[in-house]
Amino acid sequence: MESEVVKAEMVLAPSLPFKKVQTADKYPKGQSRGRQWKHLRLLLQAADATSLPPDRPNYLNIQSPPSIYPPKRYCDITGFEAPYVDPRTKLRYADPEVFKQIRILPDEYVQRYLALRNAAVVLR
Template identity: 50%
Template structure:
C-alpha cells in the first residue's frame, strides 16, 4: 500500500518515448506488424468537412447554380454578385472547375 507507507519505493521504472522507439527499432518484426514507426491508418469513415470557397469557414450550403460552397446568407449574396467566370476560378482552387476539351 504505497499511499500509506511513507518509505515505499516503486520498483517499476518508466521509459521515455525515445527509449521505447529505440527498443522497437532494435527488435525485428514482421512487415505487417503495426509499430510506432509505421503509423498508417485506414481512410476515415467520417465524411470530409466542406469549407466555404469564399471565407474558409465550414460550409453547410452549396449554390446550385455555381456549385460554390458558402457559409451563410451574406456570402451567398456576395456569390450572386460575382461576374461570370469568376466562380470557375474559385472552383479551380479545390479542383472542382469545369474543363472543356
C-alpha cells in the same frame, strides 16, 4: 465555561477526506510526478518495429486506414464550415451574406474558386 465546551467539541481531523489534495501539496517542488516523457528512440526500441508487418501503422510509417467520418466541407469564400452549396455555381457557402456575394461574382472568378479546390466546372 462555554469556551471549554467549544474547545472540547470542536476537534477536527488534520485532513478532511472529502477535500481534494492540491497538486503543490502532493508533489513538492523538485519531486517527480511519476510520468516521464519518452523520446522517439525509446518508443521505437520498445515497439520493435522490425518485427511488425509492413502494412500495420507504427511510428515509422504514418499510413493509416481512411477515416470513417465524412470529409468536412468549407466555404470557398470565407473558409468556415459550409453546410450549403449554390446550385448554380456549385460554390460552397457558410451564410446568406456570402451567398449574396457569390451570386454577384463574375463567371471567371467562380471558375477560379472552383479551380482552387480542384472542382472546375464549366458554367453555361
